[in-house]
Amino acid sequence: xxxxxxxxxxxxxxxxxxxxxxxxxxxxxxxxxxxxxxxxxxxxxxxxxxxxxxxxxxxxxxxxxxxxxxxxxxxxxxxxxxxxxxxxxxxxxxxxxxxxxxxxxxxxxxxxxxxxxxxxxxxxxxxxxxxxxxxxxxxxxxxxxxxxxxxxxxxxxxxxxxxxxxxxxxxxxxxxxxxxxxxxxxxxxxxxxxxxxxxxxxxxxxxxxxxxxxxxxxxxxxxxxxxxxxxxxxxxxxxxxxxxxxxxxxxxxxxxxxxxxxxxxxxxxxxxxxxxxxx
Amino acid sequence: xxxxxxxxxxxxxxxxxxxxxxxxxxxxxxxxxxxxxxxxxxxxxxxxxxxxxxxxxxxxxxxxxxxxxxxxxxxxxxxxxxxxxxxxxxxxxxxxxxxxxxxxxxxxxxxxxxxxxxxxxxxxxxxxxxxxxxxxxxxxxxxxxxxxxxxxxxxxxxxxxxxxxxxxxxxxxxxxxxxxxxxxxxxxxxxxxxxxxxxxxxxxxxxxxxxxxxxxxxxxxxxxxxxxxxxxxxxxxxxxxxxxxxxxxxxxxxxxxxxxxxxxxxxxxxxxxxxxxxxxxxxxxxxxxxxxxxxxxxxxxxxxxxxxxxxxxxxxxxxxxxxxxxxxxxxxxxxxxxxxxxxxxxxxxxxxxxxxxxxxxxxxxxxxxxxxxxxxxxxxxxxxxxxxxx
Amino acid sequence: xxxxxxxxxxxxxxxxxxxxxxxxxxxxxxxxxxxxxxxxxxxxxxxxxxxxxxxxxxxxxxxxxxxxxxxxxxxxxxxxxxxxxxxxxxxxxxxxxxxxxxxxxxxxxxxxxxxxxxxxxxxxxxxxxxxxxxxxxxxxxxxxxxxxxxxxxxxxxxxxxxxxxxxxxxxxxxxxxxxxxxxxxxxxxxxxxxxxxxxxxxxxxxxxxxxxxxxxxxxxxxxxxxxxxxxxxxxxxxxxxxxxxxxxxxxxxxxxxxxxxxxxxxxxxxxxxxxxxxxxxxxxxxxxxxxxxxxxxxxxxxxxxxxxxxx
Numbered sequence: 020x021x022x023x024x025x026x027x028x029x030x031x032x033x034x035x036x037x038x039x040x041x042x043x044x045x046x047x048x049x050x051x052x053x054x055x056x057x058x059x060x061x062x063x064x065x066x067x068x069x070x071x072x073x074x075x076x077x078x079x080x081x082x083x084x085x086x087x088x089x090x091x092x093x094x095x096x097x098x099x100x101x102x103x104x105x106x107x108x109x110x111x112x113x114x115x116x117x118x119x120x121x122x123x124x125x126x127x128x129x130x131x132x133x134x135x136x137x138x139x140x141x142x143x144x145x146x147x148x149x150x151x152x153x154x155x156x157x158x159x160x161x162x163x164x165x166x167x168x169x170x171x172x173x174x175x176x177x178x179x180x181x182x183x184x185x186x187x188x189x190x191x192x193x194x195x196x197x198x199x200x201x202x203x204x205x206x207x208x209x210x211x212x213x214x215x216x217x218x219x220x221x222x223x224x225x226x227x228x229x230x231x232x233x234x235x236x237x238x239x240x241x242x243x244x245x246x247x248x249x250x251x252x253x254x255x256x257x258x259x260x261x262x263x264x265x266x267x268x269x270x271x272x273x274x275x276x277x278x279x280x281x282x283x284x285x286x287x288x289x290x291x292x293x294x295x296x297x298x
Numbered sequence: 299x300x301x302x303x304x305x306x307x308x309x310x311x312x313x314x315x316x317x318x319x320x321x322x323x324x325x326x327x328x329x330x331x332x333x334x335x336x337x338x339x340x341x342x343x344x345x346x347x348x349x350x351x352x353x354x355x356x357x358x359x360x361x362x363x364x365x366x367x368x369x370x371x372x373x374x375x376x377x378x379x380x381x382x383x384x385x386x387x388x389x390x391x392x393x394x395x396x397x398x399x400x401x402x403x404x405x406x407x408x409x410x411x412x413x414x415x416x417x418x419x420x421x422x423x424x425x426x427x428x429x430x431x432x433x434x435x436x437x438x439x440x441x442x443x444x445x446x447x448x449x450x451x452x453x454x455x456x457x458x459x460x461x462x463x464x465x466x467x468x469x470x471x472x473x474x475x476x477x478x479x480x481x482x483x484x485x486x487x488x489x490x491x492x493x494x495x496x497x498x499x500x501x502x503x504x505x506x507x508x509x510x511x512x513x514x515x516x517x518x519x520x521x522x523x524x525x526x527x528x529x530x531x532x533x534x535x536x537x538x539x540x541x542x543x544x545x546x547x548x549x550x551x552x553x554x555x556x557x558x559x560x561x562x563x564x565x566x567x568x569x570x571x572x573x574x575x576x577x578x579x580x581x582x583x584x585x586x587x588x589x590x591x592x593x594x595x596x597x598x599x600x601x602x603x604x605x606x607x608x609x610x611x612x613x614x615x616x617x618x619x620x621x622x623x624x625x626x627x628x629x630x631x632x633x634x635x636x637x638x639x640x641x642x643x644x645x646x647x648x649x650x651x652x653x654x655x656x657x658x659x660x661x662x663x664x665x666x667x668x669x670x671x672x673x674x675x676x677x678x679x680x681x682x683x684x685x686x687x688x
Numbered sequence: 689x690x691x692x693x694x695x696x697x698x699x700x701x702x703x704x705x706x707x708x709x710x711x712x713x714x715x716x717x718x719x720x721x722x723x724x725x726x727x728x729x730x731x732x733x734x735x736x737x738x739x740x741x742x743x744x745x746x747x748x749x750x751x752x753x754x755x756x757x758x759x760x761x762x763x764x765x766x767x768x769x770x771x772x773x774x775x776x777x778x779x780x781x782x783x784x785x786x787x788x789x790x791x792x793x794x795x796x797x798x799x800x801x802x803x804x805x806x807x808x809x810x811x812x813x814x815x816x817x818x819x820x821x822x823x824x825x826x827x828x829x830x831x832x833x834x835x836x837x838x839x840x841x842x843x844x845x846x847x848x849x850x851x852x853x854x855x856x857x858x859x860x861x862x863x864x865x866x867x868x869x870x871x872x873x874x875x876x877x878x879x880x881x882x883x884x885x886x887x888x889x890x891x892x893x894x895x896x897x898x899x900x901x902x903x904x905x906x907x908x909x910x911x912x913x914x915x916x917x918x919x920x921x922x923x924x925x926x927x928x929x930x931x932x933x934x935x936x937x938x939x940x941x942x943x944x945x946x947x948x949x950x951x952x953x954x955x956x957x958x959x960x961x962x963x964x965x966x967x968x969x970x971x972x973x974x975x976x977x978x979x980x981x982x983x984x985x986x987x988x989x990x991x992x993x994x995x996x997x998x999x
Contacts (some may be wrong), residue, residue, distance in 0.1 A: 033800050033803075033804070034871070037797065037801065037804075037807075037811055040815070041814040043812055044818060044872065044875070045871075046819060047818075047826055047829045047830060047833060048802060048826075049874070050833060050840065051826075053928050054832075076884055082749045109724075110725040110728060112725070113602070113721040113722070113725075114721060114724070114726065116721060117718045117719075118722065120714075121715070121718035121721070122715075122718070123714075123719060124715075125719075126718065126722075129722055129726055130733065132730075133701075136733045136734070137986065138986035139733055139737060139979065139982075139983075140930075140977075140982050142936070142955055142959075142978070143736075143978060143979045143982075144732060144736035144737060144740070146743070146962050146963075146968060146971060146972060146975065147736035147739035147740060147743070148732065149963070150739075150750070159781060165763075166732065167732050168732075169728050169732065170724070170728035170729055170732070172733065173727060187386065188382070188383050189385040189387065189388075191352050191372075191379075191381070191383035191385065192373050192379070192381060192386075192387075193387070193398075194352070194371075194373065195351075195373060195377070195378070195400045196373070196399040196464075197373035197396050198402055199407065200399075200721075201713065202410070204721070210389040211389055214390075229821075229822045229823060229824070231936070231937045231941075232937075232955075232959070235940070235959075236959075242787050246824075246825075247822060247824040247825075250824055250825055250828065251940075263705075267829070269825075270822075270829060273822050273824075274822050277820045277822070280820075281813070281820045285809065285812070285813055285816075288816075288820065289812065297752075
């Protein structure tokens with residue numbers, strides 16, 4: 020009996036610590052959401068007659084959506100992350116397949132190159148790419164946002180590990196059935212590795228949706244800005260107490276897609292975002 | 299459907315300095331069921347892969363029917379294959395798996411692109427035909443209720459059957475099977491063994507079957523080619539492989555109970571075992587040290603009043619239904635163990651007579667005894683019981 | 689004599705590289721399939737790195753047409769540049785705070801969480817929120833949370849009778865302010881890595897340990913948990929160091945390196961010198977330093993991961 024009581028108190032203590040931590044982790048979000056639901060004065064101090072909450076929400080989100088180019092920023096972000104993802108998957112899957120299943124001269128050098136690229140942070144290559152883009156006049160375009168990320172050494176490495184363990188006999192069977200090599204990649208191997216692709220997709224989308232460094236370099240006009248850069252434009256324009264509610268509404272909307280995905284597909288998401296850790 | 303013969307001439311394969319296949323000559327008749335039997339690494343799977351076209355010969359040629367196929371890619375060889383792991387496409391349904399070879403052969407690359415079904419009536423028509431054929435094959439193999447499942451949802455036996463379905467759907471002239479039963483449990487293996495034999499009889503296709511399991515080879519084949527060290531040691535009917543193995547290695551490999559080997563010396567036609575002359579003669583054999591190999595049923599336990607070749611201490615009695623296997627200590631004869639097999643009734647009778655207690659008297663049956671030379675070759679010399687010879 | 693034969697049988701089992709050999713017939717496919725990724729890697733990773741090395745040896749300025757080689761001039765200048773040392777120092781301090789705190793807290797939370805079964809999912813989601821969220825947006829939120837005049841932290845401190853701290857405006861505190869945000873942002877990531885590490889400690893193993901007499905809390909940590917979790921910890925530390933050295937978003941959004949350079953970290957300085965100051969040559973020299981540092985951490989990480997794989 021006493022043992023059980025001890026067990027229960029211990030469990031309760033553990034939960035108390037965990038809840039405290041969770042509260043600290045979640046507090047900025049809660050504060051942001053609350054601020055986006057309130058009128059400007061409310062959040063920093065008592066206002067005598069706060070307007071009804073629905074009015075504040077309509078006001079903040081209405082202004083965020085229709086008086087700022089937020090929708091445009093989000094669309095830009097969508098095009099950028101989508102374009103990057105498609106290019107990455109297309110180039111890396113076939114390359115990983117070649118590395119894993121074909122024997123050709125230079126295979127080892129290519130693989131070494133892939134491993135080397137894992138150690139190179141994207142910021143280090145920014146300047147030369149910027150110079151070239153400026154020379155050919157491609158700055159401030161969707162293409163310029165995607166250029167540094169059209170392929171991914173990390174994806175090649177990851178998919179290579181996966182395809183290596185894919186049974187050779189299935190490839191032989193497919194060849195016997197008369198499939199061409201490109202069909203083997205897209206009809207047999209790719210569907211089988213969808214879980215790995217999904218995990219990588221989440222990793223890639225998260226990284227590029229949240230990236231600020233490269234858009235800050237490649238993009239100059241607000242029209243082309245992805246959400247991260249757009250938020251900075253927006254803040255530098257308004258910034259005053261008046262636009263505080265809409266600013267929080269914008270922040271809520273920019274963070275919303277990834278948070279929603281992480282709630283719906285939590286396992287996959289954790290797997291995808293932490294992939295760098297298990298490589 | 300009708301099978302074609304396969305003719306392999308002087309086939310060799312090297313990987314670097316290792317010679318995996320050395321001068322293989324094999325003539326497989328149309329409609330025959332031939333098994334390549336051998337231990338792992340003997341080159342049997344390599345040979346099969348050469349015939350399928352996954353790998354090129356270093357030299358030599360392969361013909362299927364009248365066609366020279368040595369340099370053709372796999373899909374042009376008109377062969378089908380069942381793999382050890384079945385190699386089913388994991389993300390496709392059973393119906394899709396079985397239909398894939400047809401889709402590949404009947405639709406052009408352009409017609410196979412996604413969405414082509416929407417635009418072309420012809421493509422839709424072909425897909426309908428394929429579905430019908432798949433349905434028919436599935437009916438033959440009792441797969442109809444499973445057509446919409448994925449491979450992961452099937453049992454091992456069902457997967458095996460799907461793999462067979464995918465292979466026969468395009469009516470090949472040659473059917474290759476690479477250890478297709480080795481991933482199944484014993485009971486299922488025997489059942490599927492029968493199904494494959496039935497399939498062979500029904501279709502009349504040439505079957506080339508690879509296995510390391512000699513019971514499988516014996517049970518199913520018209521002929522068995524025993525492979526060892528990258529060459530075919532003997533190619534003959536199962537009975538002949540069992541009764542007249544051309545080499546000691548073959549004799550060892552074949553048979554569910556290990557063959558007994560006795561070190562003997564031949565001296566002017568007499569066979570000496572442990573300095574004692576056996577009641578066995580090999581009149582034409584040269585004088586030399588040899589191995590006398592005896593199948594467990596070539597030794598007979600005899601009662602006290604009968605003449606015996608030797609008497610050995612009995613170690614263990616093993617019952618397996620209708621057969622009984624005795625294990626005797628043969629250290630007196632210069633070898634380790636001797637195994638003797640007999641019918642259960644005979645064992646009971648002899649034990650009742652007191653002939654089998656802690657000692658057992660054994661007699662060699664001359665007609666099944668085998669004599670191998672020092673280098674392991676079967677000696678052509680006839681063996682006969684001494685009395686009968688005179 | 690018969691034995692020689694049976695030995696020969698076994699020596700036949702020559703292992704052969706099945707898949708490799710089968711791949712040999714597909715050289716062309718190998719080249720064609722790997723070409724797009726290979727060329728892109730060359731163009732966007734390898735060539736730029738080479739260019740950075742070359743440019744770091746010149747006095748090139750963005751927008752200028754001419755350049756001349758000045759050897760290691762940029763590097764000697766760099767060693768005498770107090771702003772460089774300041775940036776490096778700030779990065780080091782930031783890393784020295786964020787890494788131990790976020791790794792330590794993550795380890796504690798993971799230990800507490802690994803024994804929970806039903807509630808684990810919920811906690812995981814909440815602790816993971818900051819990792820997935822857009823740091824740029826959340827930095828704006830943090831700028832209010834840490835604000836010394838209007839933020840909730842200031843309100844809390846005032847109500848406790850303390851003088852409120854203005855984290856981001858005070859040059860003594862600004863780096864700590866960023867470190868708080870950095871810790872908050874990285875903790876969940878490290879937590880997940882640790883939880884994956886904890887799965888290697890199976891229930892059977894703990895039970896076996898109990899039978900062997902390892903049953904007190906501290907013994908369990910000393911003999912079971914720590915030896916099994918230490919390799920994971922090293923990997924987590926390496927990854928955290930890389931991430932901490934890459935801190936940029938919070939600086940760019942909140943402090944712009946200020947006040948008075950108090951929060952100017954390495955990557956931010958590279959960005960400023962290269963793209964705002966247009967000193968491409970000098971910026972490239974800084975980039976080379978940055979690349980070497982990150983490369984060292986990466987090698988460390990790979991070595992730690994390989995060591996872990998031997999378990």
